[in-house]
Amino acid sequence: xxxxxxxxxxxxxxxxxxxxxxxxxxxxxxxxxxxxxxxxxxxxxxxxxxxxxxxxxxxxxxxxxxxxxxxxxxxxxxxxxxxxxxxxxxxxxxxxxxxxxxxxxxxxxxxxxxxxxxxxxxxxxxxxxxxxxxxxxxxxxxxxxxxxxxxxxxxxxxxxxxxxxxxxxxxxxxxxxxxxxxxxxxxxxxxxxxxxxxxxxxxxxxxxxxxxxxxxxxxxxxxxxxxxxxxxxxxxxxxxxxxxxxxxxxxxxxxxxxxxxxxxxxxxxxxxxxxxxxxxxxxxxxxxxxxxxxxxxxxxxxxxxxxxxxxxxxxxxxxxxxxxxxxxxxxxxxxxxxxxxxxxxxxxxxxxxxxxxxxxxxxxxxxxxxxxxxxxxxxxxxxxxxxxxxxxxxxxxxxxxxxxxxxxxxxxxxxxxxxxxxxxxxxxx
Amino acid sequence: xxxxxxxxxxxxxxxxxxxxxxxxxxxxxxxxxxxxxxxxxxxxxxxxxxxxxxxxxxxxxxxxxxxxxxxxxxxxxxxxxxxxxxxxxxxxxxxxxxxxxxxxxxxxxxxxxxxxxxxxxxxxxxxxxxxxxxxxxxxxxxxxxxxxxxxxxxxxxxxxxxxxxx
Numbered sequence: 001x002x003x004x005x006x007x008x009x010x011x012x013x014x015x016x017x018x019x020x021x022x023x024x025x026x027x028x029x030x031x032x033x034x035x036x037x038x039x040x041x042x043x044x045x046x047x048x049x050x051x052x053x054x055x056x057x058x059x060x061x062x063x064x065x066x067x068x069x070x071x072x073x074x075x076x077x078x079x080x081x082x083x084x085x086x087x088x089x090x091x092x093x094x095x096x097x098x099x100x101x102x103x104x105x106x107x108x109x110x111x112x113x114x115x116x117x118x119x120x121x122x123x124x125x126x127x128x129x130x131x132x133x134x135x136x137x138x139x140x141x142x143x144x145x146x147x148x149x150x151x152x153x154x155x156x157x158x159x160x161x162x163x164x165x166x167x168x169x170x171x172x173x174x175x176x177x178x179x180x181x182x183x184x185x186x187x188x189x190x191x192x193x194x195x196x197x198x199x200x201x202x203x204x205x206x207x208x209x210x211x212x213x214x215x216x217x218x219x220x221x222x223x224x225x226x227x228x229x230x231x232x233x234x235x236x237x238x239x240x241x242x243x244x245x246x247x248x249x250x251x252x253x254x255x256x257x258x259x260x261x262x263x264x265x266x267x268x269x270x271x272x273x274x275x276x277x278x279x280x281x282x283x284x285x286x287x288x289x290x291x292x293x294x295x296x297x298x299x300x301x302x303x304x305x306x307x308x309x310x311x312x313x314x315x316x317x318x319x320x321x322x323x324x325x326x327x328x329x330x331x332x333x334x335x336x337x338x339x340x341x342x343x344x345x346x347x348x349x350x351x352x353x354x355x356x357x358x359x360x361x362x363x364x365x366x367x368x369x370x371x372x373x374x375x376x377x378x379x380x381x382x383x384x385x386x387x388x389x390x391x392x393x394x395x396x397x398x399x400x401x402x403x404x405x406x407x408x409x410x411x412x413x414x415x416x417x418x419x420x421x422x423x424x425x426x427x428x429x
Numbered sequence: 430x431x432x433x434x435x436x437x438x439x440x441x442x443x444x445x446x447x448x449x450x451x452x453x454x455x456x457x458x459x460x461x462x463x464x465x466x467x468x469x470x471x472x473x474x475x476x477x478x479x480x481x482x483x484x485x486x487x488x489x490x491x492x493x494x495x496x497x498x499x500x501x502x503x504x505x506x507x508x509x510x511x512x513x514x515x516x517x518x519x520x521x522x523x524x525x526x527x528x529x530x531x532x533x534x535x536x537x538x539x540x541x542x543x544x545x546x547x548x549x550x551x552x553x554x555x556x557x558x559x560x561x562x563x564x565x566x567x568x569x570x571x572x573x574x575x576x577x578x579x580x581x582x583x584x585x586x587x588x589x590x591x592x593x594x595x
Contacts, residue, residue, distance in 0.1 A: 195477075196586055197586040199551075221510045353486075371592035
């Protein structure tokens with residue numbers, strides 16, 4: 001019997017043997033990296049930003065989206081835009097600040113100016129152009145498609161792509177679950193951006209974000225912290241984790257974990273880390289949920305957590321706190337990660353402080369857990385230097401079980417990502 | 430003010446504290462380092478897009494109260510702290526030390542830092558920035574009540590994880 005496959009396919013699934021392998025060439029190859037940019041990032045809906053980041057007319061943020069410099073802004077009429085930050089004249093960035101409020105975007109190279117909705121406003125010495133010159137055609141180029149679901153804005157560089165609503169499909173139910181924490185149904189990105197590059201292939205972070213199998217070995221120091229703080233994190237006999245959660249296929253390459261909570265939730269499950277003082281407040285938040293949503297939905301919101309991966313590169317972790325993070329490869333072995341905290345707009349000062357405190361205990365470049373994830377991914381990437389000799393990553397955990405019984409510590413949900421990735425890479429090569 | 434400063438603390442005393450702290454951190458003598466802190470000390474690394482922000486309203490990179498700071502030290506000493514195993518080698522240069530004010534029993538001080546960090550299988554990463562401290566005199570000793578490490582990098586991403594103590 002040969003457990004591992006031979007050959008050069010990227011993804012090899014064997015339903016009879018209950019095995020699933022990924023060829024490690026996909027983590028190191030320049031050719032795969034270039035193809036991914038065209039067949040995945042230029043064809044899928046990629047996250048741009050959240051409406052709350054640009055509250056007022058003229059507000060803007062500049063950031064790379066799918067490798068392009070983008071101005072994410074709200075024009076004077078209040079419409080949200082994603083404009084390519086590139087002067088129509090000779091190509092320079094027309095906005096070089098990270099964020100702000102603009103009456104216009106001014107190209108410092110030759111002085112062309114643009115309205116916040118992208119229209120070309122003025123050209124110094126316009127009379128030097130011929131009669132065919134038409135300012136109305138020379139505005140900043142918007143991303144080909146920009147659509148939103150509940151304030152989360154996504155761009156698509158493929159004009160022919162399906163609409164965002166169809167693309168997200170069942171993932172919307174889980175976004176709704178996150179947003180239901182807010183009495184008004186309004187969440188906001190909290191100020192402060194976390195950034196951390198990882199010297200590893202971007203697909204490893206998709207896997208890592210939803211892979212609960214690594215928790216005990218990679219994050220034992222975080223579990224110690226929880227234990228030291230009085231939280232029961234001891235798995236029941238025969239279990240890998242303190243609670244038994246599941247991995248879910250949401251279609252279109254989207255996936256999530258769906259776990260009974262043990263790690264506390266700012267809305268609304270008290271743990272000792274929050275302190276005795278917080279108990280009454282958490283109870284009040286819980287009562288609001290029950291009144292608004294009924295006890296079953298309230299329990300769904302407050303007593304479960306989820307790490308949701310929207311294909312290809314957006315992760316919403318609704319765990320110890322809520323983090324929205326996206327990442328983009330800058331090389332086969334390097335990605336740039338940007339992460340924010342998300343919270344209900346109506347949170348009090350104490351609630352917001354509690355949410356941020358809970359966030360930092362686990363997440364981010366200075367958290368008690370994320371740096372160890374980074375170390376794990378970088379260790380894997382270093383191992384992949386031997387991809388020719390040791391070519392296969394094994395994602396077979398749980399294959400022998402029915403689809404609806406895939407635990408979060410199995411790899412059924414990771415296979416969802418890989419099947420979609422492989423489908424796109426094969427059909428659009 | 431100058432007279433008050435002179436009677437409360439000297440720059441040499443603040444420099445001695447900062448140089449001792451740098452040595453303890455570079456030597457990974459973290460329990461000894463904790464001894465330099467007050468019982469209600471805090472440690473902050475603000476995000477580079479909001480360097481002056483308040484950690485109650487803004488997402489920081491690190492915002493530890495003393496409880497979590499002690500837990501951070503427990504974590505860093507654990508060989509299962511994978512981000513710091515094997516331990517990074519760090520070397521800090523502290524300069525431009527100044528006493529910036531005295532308010533009641535709180536002495537504020539500032540310093541610049543350059544920290545080189547070498548890690549297993551990694552390039553040299555250089556962390557450049559400045560510290561803002563609140564110091565208090567307790568039992569005759571100058572102690573750290575708050576330390577804030579503000580990084581200058583425009584793009585923090587290049588620095589990777591901040592798993593050691595800045």
